[in-house]
Amino acid sequence: MRAQPPSEGLGHRVDGEDAVDGFALVFRTRSTRLADLRKALDAWLVALGVDDDAAYDLVVAVNExxxxxxxxxxxxxxxxxxRVGADVEPDGTVVVVVADDGRWRVPPTTLSDRGxxxxxxxxxVDQVVVERAAGGTTVRLCRSLLARRPEVLPTRRHGHEVLVEERGERVHVAVRGDVPAHTGxxxxRSLLTAARGGSVPVEVDLSDLGAETDGALxxxxxxxxxxxAAGNRVVVLATPGSPVWTALEASGVRHVADVVSPIG
Known part of the structure:
Protein backbone atom coordinates (compact mmCIF):
# COMPACT_ATOMS: atom_id res chain seq x y z
CA MET A 1 0.00 0.00 0.00
CA ARG A 2 1.50 3.37 -1.02
CA ALA A 3 0.61 5.65 1.87
CA GLN A 4 3.14 8.34 1.02
CA PRO A 5 3.02 9.70 -2.55
CA PRO A 6 6.36 10.77 -3.98
CA SER A 7 5.47 14.32 -5.04
CA GLU A 8 3.16 17.17 -4.19
CA GLY A 9 0.24 18.46 -6.21
CA LEU A 10 -3.34 17.38 -6.64
CA GLY A 11 -3.79 14.51 -9.04
CA HIS A 12 -3.35 10.77 -9.24
CA ARG A 13 -0.37 8.65 -10.10
CA VAL A 14 -0.70 5.36 -11.89
CA ASP A 15 1.71 2.48 -11.99
CA GLY A 16 2.59 0.08 -14.76
CA GLU A 17 0.44 -0.35 -17.82
CA ASP A 18 -2.91 -0.37 -16.02
CA ALA A 19 -4.07 3.27 -15.83
CA VAL A 20 -6.07 2.57 -12.67
CA ASP A 21 -3.53 0.59 -10.63
CA GLY A 22 -2.90 3.13 -7.91
CA PHE A 23 -3.95 6.54 -6.66
CA ALA A 24 -1.82 9.05 -4.78
CA LEU A 25 -1.78 12.74 -3.94
CA VAL A 26 -0.41 15.15 -1.37
CA PHE A 27 -1.44 18.71 -0.65
CA ARG A 28 -1.07 21.53 1.86
CA THR A 29 -3.55 21.90 4.71
CA ARG A 30 -4.18 25.53 3.82
CA SER A 31 -5.34 24.48 0.38
CA THR A 32 -9.02 24.84 -0.48
CA ARG A 33 -8.89 21.97 -2.98
CA LEU A 34 -10.66 19.30 -0.98
CA ALA A 35 -13.45 19.21 -3.58
CA ASP A 36 -10.80 18.47 -6.21
CA LEU A 37 -9.62 15.55 -4.11
CA ARG A 38 -13.14 14.13 -3.98
CA LYS A 39 -13.52 14.45 -7.74
CA ALA A 40 -10.14 12.89 -8.45
CA LEU A 41 -10.75 9.97 -6.10
CA ASP A 42 -14.23 9.38 -7.48
CA ALA A 43 -12.86 9.43 -11.04
CA TRP A 44 -10.20 6.88 -10.08
CA LEU A 45 -12.79 4.62 -8.46
CA VAL A 46 -15.06 4.88 -11.50
CA ALA A 47 -12.19 3.99 -13.81
CA LEU A 48 -11.30 1.10 -11.52
CA GLY A 49 -14.82 -0.31 -11.88
CA VAL A 50 -16.04 0.24 -8.31
CA ASP A 51 -19.83 0.36 -8.13
CA ASP A 52 -21.49 3.68 -7.37
CA ASP A 53 -22.53 2.88 -3.80
CA ALA A 54 -19.08 1.68 -2.75
CA ALA A 55 -17.43 4.65 -4.46
CA TYR A 56 -19.75 7.06 -2.65
CA ASP A 57 -18.97 5.40 0.69
CA LEU A 58 -15.23 5.63 0.13
CA VAL A 59 -15.28 9.25 -0.99
CA VAL A 60 -17.31 10.26 2.09
CA ALA A 61 -14.96 8.38 4.43
CA VAL A 62 -11.80 9.72 2.80
CA ASN A 63 -13.22 13.24 2.85
CA GLU A 64 -13.77 12.91 6.61
CA ARG A 83 -0.95 12.37 1.95
CA VAL A 84 -3.55 10.10 0.38
CA GLY A 85 -2.76 6.76 -1.23
CA ALA A 86 -5.13 4.10 -2.51
CA ASP A 87 -4.81 0.65 -4.01
CA VAL A 88 -6.70 -2.62 -4.40
CA GLU A 89 -5.82 -5.71 -2.37
CA PRO A 90 -5.76 -9.16 -4.06
CA ASP A 91 -9.15 -9.99 -2.52
CA GLY A 92 -10.75 -6.98 -4.21
CA THR A 93 -10.75 -4.65 -1.21
CA VAL A 94 -10.01 -0.99 -1.83
CA VAL A 95 -7.64 0.35 0.81
CA VAL A 96 -7.07 4.07 1.27
CA VAL A 97 -4.41 5.45 3.60
CA VAL A 98 -4.54 9.07 4.78
CA ALA A 99 -1.42 10.25 6.61
CA ASP A 100 -0.24 13.51 8.16
CA ASP A 101 2.73 14.66 10.21
CA GLY A 102 0.77 16.38 12.95
CA ARG A 103 -1.28 15.39 15.99
CA TRP A 104 -5.07 15.36 15.91
CA ARG A 105 -6.80 17.63 18.41
CA VAL A 106 -10.15 16.37 19.70
CA PRO A 107 -12.81 18.66 18.15
CA PRO A 108 -16.06 19.80 19.81
CA THR A 109 -19.27 18.08 18.69
CA THR A 110 -21.56 21.09 18.33
CA LEU A 111 -23.55 21.66 15.16
CA SER A 112 -21.28 24.46 14.02
CA ASP A 113 -18.15 22.32 14.27
CA ARG A 114 -17.43 19.17 12.36
CA GLY A 115 -16.57 16.49 14.87
CA VAL A 125 -16.45 1.64 5.10
CA ASP A 126 -15.85 -1.88 6.37
CA GLN A 127 -12.82 -1.11 8.52
CA VAL A 128 -11.16 1.98 9.99
CA VAL A 129 -7.73 1.70 11.61
CA VAL A 130 -6.25 4.84 13.19
CA GLU A 131 -2.61 4.92 14.26
CA ARG A 132 -1.53 7.96 16.26
CA ALA A 133 2.13 8.59 16.95
CA ALA A 134 4.34 11.52 17.89
CA GLY A 135 5.33 11.88 14.25
CA GLY A 136 1.82 11.93 12.80
CA THR A 137 -1.48 10.14 12.33
CA THR A 138 -2.31 7.45 9.78
CA VAL A 139 -5.86 6.39 8.94
CA ARG A 140 -6.43 3.19 6.98
CA LEU A 141 -9.87 2.81 5.35
CA CYS A 142 -10.97 -0.50 3.81
CA ARG A 143 -14.03 -1.07 1.63
CA SER A 144 -14.91 -4.28 -0.23
CA LEU A 145 -15.83 -3.94 -3.88
CA LEU A 146 -19.50 -4.80 -4.43
CA ALA A 147 -19.67 -4.85 -8.20
CA ARG A 148 -17.82 -4.21 -11.42
CA ARG A 149 -18.76 -1.93 -14.24
CA PRO A 150 -20.75 -2.09 -16.39
CA GLU A 151 -22.67 -5.32 -15.80
CA VAL A 152 -24.24 -4.72 -12.39
CA LEU A 153 -23.63 -1.03 -11.79
CA PRO A 154 -26.54 0.60 -9.93
CA THR A 155 -27.73 3.98 -11.13
CA ARG A 156 -27.04 7.18 -9.23
CA ARG A 157 -30.64 8.23 -9.77
CA HIS A 158 -32.45 6.91 -6.76
CA GLY A 159 -35.95 8.29 -7.55
CA HIS A 160 -35.89 10.71 -4.60
CA GLU A 161 -34.20 13.91 -3.57
CA VAL A 162 -32.87 14.94 -0.19
CA LEU A 163 -32.78 18.58 0.94
CA VAL A 164 -30.71 19.39 4.02
CA GLU A 165 -31.07 22.62 5.98
CA GLU A 166 -29.65 23.68 9.34
CA ARG A 167 -32.33 25.16 11.60
CA GLY A 168 -30.76 26.40 14.78
CA GLU A 169 -29.64 23.44 16.88
CA ARG A 170 -31.33 20.92 14.58
CA VAL A 171 -30.80 19.70 11.01
CA HIS A 172 -33.95 19.47 8.87
CA VAL A 173 -33.84 16.82 6.13
CA ALA A 174 -36.69 16.77 3.61
CA VAL A 175 -37.08 13.61 1.51
CA ARG A 176 -39.19 13.86 -1.63
CA GLY A 177 -40.30 11.16 -4.07
CA ASP A 178 -40.41 7.39 -3.95
CA VAL A 179 -37.91 5.47 -1.83
CA PRO A 180 -38.27 1.75 -2.63
CA ALA A 181 -36.30 -0.81 -0.67
CA HIS A 182 -33.35 -0.99 -3.07
CA THR A 183 -32.65 2.75 -2.67
CA GLY A 184 -32.75 2.67 1.13
CA ARG A 189 -26.11 7.41 4.02
CA SER A 190 -27.62 10.82 3.34
CA LEU A 191 -29.45 10.87 6.67
CA LEU A 192 -26.44 9.65 8.66
CA THR A 193 -24.23 12.23 6.99
CA ALA A 194 -26.71 15.03 7.74
CA ALA A 195 -26.98 13.84 11.35
CA ARG A 196 -23.22 13.35 11.63
CA GLY A 197 -23.68 9.75 12.57
CA GLY A 198 -26.47 10.62 15.02
CA SER A 199 -24.51 13.17 17.04
CA VAL A 200 -26.59 16.12 15.81
CA PRO A 201 -30.39 16.30 16.40
CA VAL A 202 -32.17 15.72 13.10
CA GLU A 203 -35.71 16.16 11.83
CA VAL A 204 -36.64 13.92 8.89
CA ASP A 205 -39.52 15.35 6.85
CA LEU A 206 -41.34 12.60 4.95
CA SER A 207 -44.48 14.62 4.23
CA ASP A 208 -43.68 14.72 0.50
CA LEU A 209 -42.74 11.06 0.23
CA GLY A 210 -44.30 9.01 -2.56
CA ALA A 211 -46.17 5.73 -2.34
CA GLU A 212 -43.00 3.59 -2.18
CA THR A 213 -41.69 3.87 1.38
CA ASP A 214 -39.80 0.68 2.29
CA GLY A 215 -36.36 2.21 1.76
CA ALA A 216 -37.30 5.30 3.77
CA LEU A 217 -38.36 3.19 6.75
CA ALA A 229 -26.71 5.65 20.72
CA ALA A 230 -25.43 9.25 20.72
CA GLY A 231 -28.06 10.40 23.22
CA ASN A 232 -30.39 12.05 20.69
CA ARG A 233 -33.81 11.26 19.29
CA VAL A 234 -34.90 11.69 15.68
CA VAL A 235 -38.12 13.55 14.89
CA VAL A 236 -40.01 12.22 11.84
CA LEU A 237 -42.59 14.43 10.12
CA ALA A 238 -45.39 12.67 8.20
CA THR A 239 -48.93 13.50 7.17
CA PRO A 240 -51.57 11.51 9.09
CA GLY A 241 -53.33 9.01 6.83
CA SER A 242 -50.62 9.05 4.18
CA PRO A 243 -48.93 5.80 3.06
CA VAL A 244 -45.75 6.65 4.96
CA TRP A 245 -47.70 7.54 8.12
CA THR A 246 -49.45 4.17 7.99
CA ALA A 247 -46.15 2.39 7.37
CA LEU A 248 -44.47 4.22 10.23
CA GLU A 249 -47.29 3.34 12.61
CA ALA A 250 -47.01 -0.33 11.69
CA SER A 251 -43.23 -0.42 11.83
CA GLY A 252 -42.75 0.30 15.51
CA VAL A 253 -40.37 3.16 14.79
CA ARG A 254 -41.95 5.15 17.63
CA HIS A 255 -39.78 3.14 20.00
CA VAL A 256 -36.71 4.97 18.73
CA ALA A 257 -38.09 8.14 17.11
CA ASP A 258 -40.87 10.72 17.52
CA VAL A 259 -43.41 10.67 14.68
CA VAL A 260 -45.39 13.91 14.40
CA SER A 261 -47.58 15.77 11.93
CA PRO A 262 -45.88 18.68 10.13
CA ILE A 263 -46.98 22.12 11.34
CA GLY A 264 -49.29 23.92 8.95
Whole structure:
Protein backbone atom coordinates (compact mmCIF):
# COMPACT_ATOMS: atom_id res chain seq x y z
CA MET A 1 0.00 0.00 0.00
CA ARG A 2 1.50 3.37 -1.02
CA ALA A 3 0.61 5.65 1.87
CA GLN A 4 3.14 8.34 1.02
CA PRO A 5 3.02 9.70 -2.55
CA PRO A 6 6.36 10.77 -3.98
CA SER A 7 5.47 14.32 -5.04
CA GLU A 8 3.16 17.17 -4.19
CA GLY A 9 0.24 18.46 -6.21
CA LEU A 10 -3.34 17.38 -6.64
CA GLY A 11 -3.79 14.51 -9.04
CA HIS A 12 -3.35 10.77 -9.24
CA ARG A 13 -0.37 8.65 -10.10
CA VAL A 14 -0.70 5.36 -11.89
CA ASP A 15 1.71 2.48 -11.99
CA GLY A 16 2.59 0.08 -14.76
CA GLU A 17 0.44 -0.35 -17.82
CA ASP A 18 -2.91 -0.37 -16.02
CA ALA A 19 -4.07 3.27 -15.83
CA VAL A 20 -6.07 2.57 -12.67
CA ASP A 21 -3.53 0.59 -10.63
CA GLY A 22 -2.90 3.13 -7.91
CA PHE A 23 -3.95 6.54 -6.66
CA ALA A 24 -1.82 9.05 -4.78
CA LEU A 25 -1.78 12.74 -3.94
CA VAL A 26 -0.41 15.15 -1.37
CA PHE A 27 -1.44 18.71 -0.65
CA ARG A 28 -1.07 21.53 1.86
CA THR A 29 -3.55 21.90 4.71
CA ARG A 30 -4.18 25.53 3.82
CA SER A 31 -5.34 24.48 0.38
CA THR A 32 -9.02 24.84 -0.48
CA ARG A 33 -8.89 21.97 -2.98
CA LEU A 34 -10.66 19.30 -0.98
CA ALA A 35 -13.45 19.21 -3.58
CA ASP A 36 -10.80 18.47 -6.21
CA LEU A 37 -9.62 15.55 -4.11
CA ARG A 38 -13.14 14.13 -3.98
CA LYS A 39 -13.52 14.45 -7.74
CA ALA A 40 -10.14 12.89 -8.45
CA LEU A 41 -10.75 9.97 -6.10
CA ASP A 42 -14.23 9.38 -7.48
CA ALA A 43 -12.86 9.43 -11.04
CA TRP A 44 -10.20 6.88 -10.08
CA LEU A 45 -12.79 4.62 -8.46
CA VAL A 46 -15.06 4.88 -11.50
CA ALA A 47 -12.19 3.99 -13.81
CA LEU A 48 -11.30 1.10 -11.52
CA GLY A 49 -14.82 -0.31 -11.88
CA VAL A 50 -16.04 0.24 -8.31
CA ASP A 51 -19.83 0.36 -8.13
CA ASP A 52 -21.49 3.68 -7.37
CA ASP A 53 -22.53 2.88 -3.80
CA ALA A 54 -19.08 1.68 -2.75
CA ALA A 55 -17.43 4.65 -4.46
CA TYR A 56 -19.75 7.06 -2.65
CA ASP A 57 -18.97 5.40 0.69
CA LEU A 58 -15.23 5.63 0.13
CA VAL A 59 -15.28 9.25 -0.99
CA VAL A 60 -17.31 10.26 2.09
CA ALA A 61 -14.96 8.38 4.43
CA VAL A 62 -11.80 9.72 2.80
CA ASN A 63 -13.22 13.24 2.85
CA GLU A 64 -13.77 12.91 6.61
CA UNK A 65 -10.27 11.53 7.22
CA UNK A 66 -8.58 14.24 5.17
CA UNK A 67 -10.74 16.96 6.71
CA UNK A 68 -9.74 15.80 10.19
CA UNK A 69 -6.09 16.08 9.23
CA UNK A 70 -6.54 19.47 7.59
CA UNK A 71 -8.50 20.93 10.50
CA UNK A 72 -7.05 19.22 13.55
CA UNK A 73 -3.57 17.82 12.90
CA UNK A 74 -1.60 21.06 12.78
CA UNK A 75 -1.62 24.36 14.70
CA UNK A 76 -3.46 27.20 12.91
CA UNK A 77 -0.21 28.90 11.85
CA UNK A 78 1.32 25.75 10.32
CA UNK A 79 0.81 24.83 6.66
CA UNK A 80 1.13 21.06 6.92
CA UNK A 81 0.69 18.26 4.42
CA UNK A 82 -1.79 15.41 4.07
CA ARG A 83 -0.95 12.37 1.95
CA VAL A 84 -3.55 10.10 0.38
CA GLY A 85 -2.76 6.76 -1.23
CA ALA A 86 -5.13 4.10 -2.51
CA ASP A 87 -4.81 0.65 -4.01
CA VAL A 88 -6.70 -2.62 -4.40
CA GLU A 89 -5.82 -5.71 -2.37
CA PRO A 90 -5.76 -9.16 -4.06
CA ASP A 91 -9.15 -9.99 -2.52
CA GLY A 92 -10.75 -6.98 -4.21
CA THR A 93 -10.75 -4.65 -1.21
CA VAL A 94 -10.01 -0.99 -1.83
CA VAL A 95 -7.64 0.35 0.81
CA VAL A 96 -7.07 4.07 1.27
CA VAL A 97 -4.41 5.45 3.60
CA VAL A 98 -4.54 9.07 4.78
CA ALA A 99 -1.42 10.25 6.61
CA ASP A 100 -0.24 13.51 8.16
CA ASP A 101 2.73 14.66 10.21
CA GLY A 102 0.77 16.38 12.95
CA ARG A 103 -1.28 15.39 15.99
CA TRP A 104 -5.07 15.36 15.91
CA ARG A 105 -6.80 17.63 18.41
CA VAL A 106 -10.15 16.37 19.70
CA PRO A 107 -12.81 18.66 18.15
CA PRO A 108 -16.06 19.80 19.81
CA THR A 109 -19.27 18.08 18.69
CA THR A 110 -21.56 21.09 18.33
CA LEU A 111 -23.55 21.66 15.16
CA SER A 112 -21.28 24.46 14.02
CA ASP A 113 -18.15 22.32 14.27
CA ARG A 114 -17.43 19.17 12.36
CA GLY A 115 -16.57 16.49 14.87
CA UNK A 116 -17.73 12.87 14.78
CA UNK A 117 -15.56 12.23 11.73
CA UNK A 118 -14.49 8.79 12.89
CA UNK A 119 -18.12 7.77 13.36
CA UNK A 120 -18.93 8.80 9.79
CA UNK A 121 -15.92 6.90 8.49
CA UNK A 122 -17.04 3.75 10.26
CA UNK A 123 -20.56 4.16 8.85
CA UNK A 124 -19.24 4.23 5.28
CA VAL A 125 -16.45 1.64 5.10
CA ASP A 126 -15.85 -1.88 6.37
CA GLN A 127 -12.82 -1.11 8.52
CA VAL A 128 -11.16 1.98 9.99
CA VAL A 129 -7.73 1.70 11.61
CA VAL A 130 -6.25 4.84 13.19
CA GLU A 131 -2.61 4.92 14.26
CA ARG A 132 -1.53 7.96 16.26
CA ALA A 133 2.13 8.59 16.95
CA ALA A 134 4.34 11.52 17.89
CA GLY A 135 5.33 11.88 14.25
CA GLY A 136 1.82 11.93 12.80
CA THR A 137 -1.48 10.14 12.33
CA THR A 138 -2.31 7.45 9.78
CA VAL A 139 -5.86 6.39 8.94
CA ARG A 140 -6.43 3.19 6.98
CA LEU A 141 -9.87 2.81 5.35
CA CYS A 142 -10.97 -0.50 3.81
CA ARG A 143 -14.03 -1.07 1.63
CA SER A 144 -14.91 -4.28 -0.23
CA LEU A 145 -15.83 -3.94 -3.88
CA LEU A 146 -19.50 -4.80 -4.43
CA ALA A 147 -19.67 -4.85 -8.20
CA ARG A 148 -17.82 -4.21 -11.42
CA ARG A 149 -18.76 -1.93 -14.24
CA PRO A 150 -20.75 -2.09 -16.39
CA GLU A 151 -22.67 -5.32 -15.80
CA VAL A 152 -24.24 -4.72 -12.39
CA LEU A 153 -23.63 -1.03 -11.79
CA PRO A 154 -26.54 0.60 -9.93
CA THR A 155 -27.73 3.98 -11.13
CA ARG A 156 -27.04 7.18 -9.23
CA ARG A 157 -30.64 8.23 -9.77
CA HIS A 158 -32.45 6.91 -6.76
CA GLY A 159 -35.95 8.29 -7.55
CA HIS A 160 -35.89 10.71 -4.60
CA GLU A 161 -34.20 13.91 -3.57
CA VAL A 162 -32.87 14.94 -0.19
CA LEU A 163 -32.78 18.58 0.94
CA VAL A 164 -30.71 19.39 4.02
CA GLU A 165 -31.07 22.62 5.98
CA GLU A 166 -29.65 23.68 9.34
CA ARG A 167 -32.33 25.16 11.60
CA GLY A 168 -30.76 26.40 14.78
CA GLU A 169 -29.64 23.44 16.88
CA ARG A 170 -31.33 20.92 14.58
CA VAL A 171 -30.80 19.70 11.01
CA HIS A 172 -33.95 19.47 8.87
CA VAL A 173 -33.84 16.82 6.13
CA ALA A 174 -36.69 16.77 3.61
CA VAL A 175 -37.08 13.61 1.51
CA ARG A 176 -39.19 13.86 -1.63
CA GLY A 177 -40.30 11.16 -4.07
CA ASP A 178 -40.41 7.39 -3.95
CA VAL A 179 -37.91 5.47 -1.83
CA PRO A 180 -38.27 1.75 -2.63
CA ALA A 181 -36.30 -0.81 -0.67
CA HIS A 182 -33.35 -0.99 -3.07
CA THR A 183 -32.65 2.75 -2.67
CA GLY A 184 -32.75 2.67 1.13
CA UNK A 185 -28.96 2.47 1.49
CA UNK A 186 -28.50 5.71 -0.44
CA UNK A 187 -31.00 7.52 1.78
CA UNK A 188 -29.51 5.96 4.90
CA ARG A 189 -26.11 7.41 4.02
CA SER A 190 -27.62 10.82 3.34
CA LEU A 191 -29.45 10.87 6.67
CA LEU A 192 -26.44 9.65 8.66
CA THR A 193 -24.23 12.23 6.99
CA ALA A 194 -26.71 15.03 7.74
CA ALA A 195 -26.98 13.84 11.35
CA ARG A 196 -23.22 13.35 11.63
CA GLY A 197 -23.68 9.75 12.57
CA GLY A 198 -26.47 10.62 15.02
CA SER A 199 -24.51 13.17 17.04
CA VAL A 200 -26.59 16.12 15.81
CA PRO A 201 -30.39 16.30 16.40
CA VAL A 202 -32.17 15.72 13.10
CA GLU A 203 -35.71 16.16 11.83
CA VAL A 204 -36.64 13.92 8.89
CA ASP A 205 -39.52 15.35 6.85
CA LEU A 206 -41.34 12.60 4.95
CA SER A 207 -44.48 14.62 4.23
CA ASP A 208 -43.68 14.72 0.50
CA LEU A 209 -42.74 11.06 0.23
CA GLY A 210 -44.30 9.01 -2.56
CA ALA A 211 -46.17 5.73 -2.34
CA GLU A 212 -43.00 3.59 -2.18
CA THR A 213 -41.69 3.87 1.38
CA ASP A 214 -39.80 0.68 2.29
CA GLY A 215 -36.36 2.21 1.76
CA ALA A 216 -37.30 5.30 3.77
CA LEU A 217 -38.36 3.19 6.75
CA UNK A 218 -35.07 1.29 6.74
CA UNK A 219 -33.14 4.58 6.53
CA UNK A 220 -35.15 6.19 9.35
CA UNK A 221 -34.54 3.19 11.60
CA UNK A 222 -30.80 3.38 10.90
CA UNK A 223 -30.44 7.08 11.73
CA UNK A 224 -32.78 6.74 14.72
CA UNK A 225 -30.68 3.91 16.16
CA UNK A 226 -27.50 5.95 15.64
CA UNK A 227 -29.12 8.99 17.28
CA UNK A 228 -30.24 6.98 20.32
CA ALA A 229 -26.71 5.65 20.72
CA ALA A 230 -25.43 9.25 20.72
CA GLY A 231 -28.06 10.40 23.22
CA ASN A 232 -30.39 12.05 20.69
CA ARG A 233 -33.81 11.26 19.29
CA VAL A 234 -34.90 11.69 15.68
CA VAL A 235 -38.12 13.55 14.89
CA VAL A 236 -40.01 12.22 11.84
CA LEU A 237 -42.59 14.43 10.12
CA ALA A 238 -45.39 12.67 8.20
CA THR A 239 -48.93 13.50 7.17
CA PRO A 240 -51.57 11.51 9.09
CA GLY A 241 -53.33 9.01 6.83
CA SER A 242 -50.62 9.05 4.18
CA PRO A 243 -48.93 5.80 3.06
CA VAL A 244 -45.75 6.65 4.96
CA TRP A 245 -47.70 7.54 8.12
CA THR A 246 -49.45 4.17 7.99
CA ALA A 247 -46.15 2.39 7.37
CA LEU A 248 -44.47 4.22 10.23
CA GLU A 249 -47.29 3.34 12.61
CA ALA A 250 -47.01 -0.33 11.69
CA SER A 251 -43.23 -0.42 11.83
CA GLY A 252 -42.75 0.30 15.51
CA VAL A 253 -40.37 3.16 14.79
CA ARG A 254 -41.95 5.15 17.63
CA HIS A 255 -39.78 3.14 20.00
CA VAL A 256 -36.71 4.97 18.73
CA ALA A 257 -38.09 8.14 17.11
CA ASP A 258 -40.87 10.72 17.52
CA VAL A 259 -43.41 10.67 14.68
CA VAL A 260 -45.39 13.91 14.40
CA SER A 261 -47.58 15.77 11.93
CA PRO A 262 -45.88 18.68 10.13
CA ILE A 263 -46.98 22.12 11.34
CA GLY A 264 -49.29 23.92 8.95
Missing amino acids: AVSNSVEHAYPPDVDGTV RGLLLMREN DALR DAVFAVADAAV
